[in-house]
Amino acid sequence: MPKREDIKKTYKLYIGGKFPRTESGRYIKWTNSKNMSTVNICRGSRKDFRNSVVAARSAFSGWSSSTAYNRSQILYRIGEMLEGRRSQFMDELVLQSSTKKTAEKEINQSIDRLIYYAGWADKYQQIFSRVNPVALPYFNFSYPEPTGVVSAVAPNGSSLIGLVSIVAPIIAGGNTVVVLVSEEKPLCSITFAEVLHTSDVPGGVVNILTGHRSELLEHFSSHMDVNAIVYCGSEPEEIKLVQENAALNVKRPIVYSDEDWLDKNVQDPYRILNTLETKTTWYPVGV
Amino acid sequence: MKKDWSYSPAPESTDHIHIAVKNDLFINGKFIPPEKGKYFETINPANEEKLADVAEADKADVDKAVKAARKAYEKVWSKMDPAERGKYIYRIARLIQERAREFSVIETMDGGKPIRESRDIDIPLVSAHFFYYAGWADKLEYAFPGKKAKPIGVAGQIIPWNFPLLMAAWKIAPALATGNTVILKPAETTPLTAMKLAEIIQEADLPPGVVNIINGDGKTGRALVEHPDVNKIAFTGSTDVGKLIMKSIAGTDKKYTLELGGKAANIIFEDAAIDQAVEGIIDGIFFNQGHVCCAGSRLFVQESVAETVVSKLKDRMESLIVGNPLDKNTDIGAINSKMQLDKIKMYVDIGKNEGGSIHQSSCKLPEKGYWYAPTLFTDVSQSHRIVQEEIFGPVLAIQTFRTVDEVITKANNIPYGLSGGVWTDKGAKIFQVSKAIRAGVLWANTFNKFDPTSPFGGYKESGMGREGGLEGLMPYVHLV
Numbered sequence: 001m002p003k004r005e006d007i008k009k010t011y012k013l014y015i016g017g018k019f020p021r022t023e024s025g026r027y028i029k030w031t032n033s034k035n036m037s038t039v040n041i042c043r044g045s046r047k048d049f050r051n052s053v054v055a056a057r058s059a060f061s062g063w064s065s066s067t068a069y070n071r072s073q074i075l076y077r078i079g080e081m082l083e084g085r086r087s088q089f090m091d092e093l094v095l096q097s098s099t100k101k102t103a104e105k106e107i108n109q110s111i112d113r114l115i116y117y118a119g120w121a122d123k124y125q126q127i128f129s130r131v132n133p134v135a136l137p138y139f140n141f142s143y144p145e146p147t148g149v150v151s152a153v154a155p156n157g158s159s160l161i162g163l164v165s166i167v168a169p170i171i172a173g174g175n176t177v178v179v180l181v182s183e184e185k186p187l188c189s190i191t192f193a194e195v196l197h198t199s200d201v202p203g204g205v206v207n208i209l210t211g212h213r214s215e216l217l218e219h220f221s222s223h224m225d226v227n228a229i230v231y232c233g234s235e236p237e238e239i240k241l242v243q244e245n246a247a248l249n250v251k252r253p254i255v256y257s258d259e260d261w262l263d264k265n266v267q268d269p270y271r272i273l274n275t276l277e278t279k280t281t282w283y284p285v286g287v
Numbered sequence: 288m289k290k291d292w293s294y295s296p297a298p299e300s301t302d303h304i305h306i307a308v309k310n311d312l313f314i315n316g317k318f319i320p321p322e323k324g325k326y327f328e329t330i331n332p333a334n335e336e337k338l339a340d341v342a343e344a345d346k347a348d349v350d351k352a353v354k355a356a357r358k359a360y361e362k363v364w365s366k367m368d369p370a371e372r373g374k375y376i377y378r379i380a381r382l383i384q385e386r387a388r389e390f391s392v393i394e395t396m397d398g399g400k401p402i403r404e405s406r407d408i409d410i411p412l413v414s415a416h417f418f419y420y421a422g423w424a425d426k427l428e429y430a431f432p433g434k435k436a437k438p439i440g441v442a443g444q445i446i447p448w449n450f451p452l453l454m455a456a457w458k459i460a461p462a463l464a465t466g467n468t469v470i471l472k473p474a475e476t477t478p479l480t481a482m483k484l485a486e487i488i489q490e491a492d493l494p495p496g497v498v499n500i501i502n503g504d505g506k507t508g509r510a511l512v513e514h515p516d517v518n519k520i521a522f523t524g525s526t527d528v529g530k531l532i533m534k535s536i537a538g539t540d541k542k543y544t545l546e547l548g549g550k551a552a553n554i555i556f557e558d559a560a561i562d563q564a565v566e567g568i569i570d571g572i573f574f575n576q577g578h579v580c581c582a583g584s585r586l587f588v589q590e591s592v593a594e595t596v597v598s599k600l601k602d603r604m605e606s607l608i609v610g611n612p613l614d615k616n617t618d619i620g621a622i623n624s625k626m627q628l629d630k631i632k633m634y635v636d637i638g639k640n641e642g643g644s645i646h647q648s649s650c651k652l653p654e655k656g657y658w659y660a661p662t663l664f665t666d667v668s669q670s671h672r673i674v675q676e677e678i679f680g681p682v683l684a685i686q687t688f689r690t691v692d693e694v695i696t697k698a699n700n701i702p703y704g705l706s707g708g709v710w711t712d713k714g715a716k717i718f719q720v721s722k723a724i725r726a727g728v729l730w731a732n733t734f735n736k737f738d739p740t741s742p743f744g745g746y747k748e749s750g751m752g753r754e755g756g757l758e759g760l761m762p763y764v765h766l767v
Binding site: 269 | 432545717728748750
């Protein structure tokens, strides 16, 4: 019998619920350090990012007004889909120099983290809402609302768990997101997009780009229709750039440095709160 | 015979007020002269008369204040039993209540706001704010489930001239309750009530250095923001300056909260109680001469009632009493400064040049001092600068709308997101609209209401972080 050739996967971007190639036509050659096999990754551009923000902005009103129960179920569903595709992630993590044992731990923790935030999606509102006892004849209450479109720069050192740990709290809070994934380990990100795609996550809620951090960070932090930026890393120059550019439109800059994302305790509802706004409403009583 | 229905003058007395001729810096519990010996004048904007000289703090003075605050933080305040910390703050609240009238009169003389407002709104809210946060000091472990709240350290706080003492309270009270020490820089046109507050802080026997108050202009503020030993910046003021602060502290570990500009939409539906709504519109834009970041400066009236509302509005504007801020009948006082008056005039010219139709109350303005008549513009649209930009004066821009969706889109089509108002008799519509407006504070069938327990702060370019309520603790703690 003649030898059957493999079908190799084309790694593309994920924008507005579709899988386009980068509009720039550029690529990054990603090489496995052990067997020297290579994969061509899209080198996302400023234009890809801008298109993603448009997609995220159009998805925002639907996602932010969907019911908390619905968002919770969708996050749970992402976890389910990830569970079902463990072997694929396993292969990719191993290809990206992970041992089988750590790969397994990373997948388990990623699934558990999704379930964790799925549970929060319809509960953080109760933790962070209040009725305020004002000294005037008004019923006054405060509750959290999503801040809007968030750009996120996922941790460089991790392929899957970093991405999941960043995206889950942002979307659990009703925001939409454009995320730049690890440059070192980009492979899981597009497979994760396929998971999202089969989990009833509406198109545009999560947009995933691959590319050079050095090229795209400027745009992720300076876009005028982005309301918050989550940056993962500890490069002082990058942090400064993000915080400076945030000033352009008073973006909320959120910086996570030196987090061990595999630690099961690196998760809490305050990470959801980081991309929420408190709204206070005064409602008259008997006036 | 034409009857004269005008009110007789009812001036608040000032004979019990003592304003020091020379006001020094309040650092480490003492009043000390500035290093360079420079003083600037503060005047009464209602008559342009000088009230006092105030010390101008430069870099060396800022450094002195930061050192005092650091020492007080390390040695005393962060180590003190929280319940004891709370008692000091309660004491401040009580002392302000006792001396409330004195504070009101000085606030009005230094800033130009009507005595009715400083007496009934500003100063009572000041003591209420201290009273509210005092009680939090020993209850922080209940505020943030699953986390421990730790103080941040030394806070630099920069406040504006529109609600001088109230903003000082909004800044100082939560910072102290959470165990931080502070350096407060009031605005250069309204330094006097903060200097009186310094007296109270001495009287309350607060440990030296826990609260330091220094005066000066933007340069002083900048030195405070850039000081390497300040851990937290709290700023209330313009969006432009807020952005400069964000840039200047980028790359440092400083935490910050910003309460910036606004251009609130006040939305009147046809099913609203119209007379009540007209009062709300008046209060929304003319309260404190319109020097309010959350002022309802964009009015949206549903087309079917637009004519009635605008005509009633013009009538009501005509009855507003503009004049001596110390008169108890005065509705609208003096514009805070010449600079602000020029800015208002500039925007009104822009409004006219862009084709807006202007209407102003025919009130007679005093000859001396800074004044501006209540003003409204019709025939303006979303793209007009007086609709998009913050004027910070008694100038209202009116637009009409037909549907709920239309008005929501228009209201949100702006970089700001501080506040908004909705007027309708339908509860369901209130919730629909107030949920859809991207702003931090929504008033239903009312406007410009404040309370220490109620979080205040903006979405988008109106700033970040909240002041007031439990949320107001968050900017002053590390959660671990």
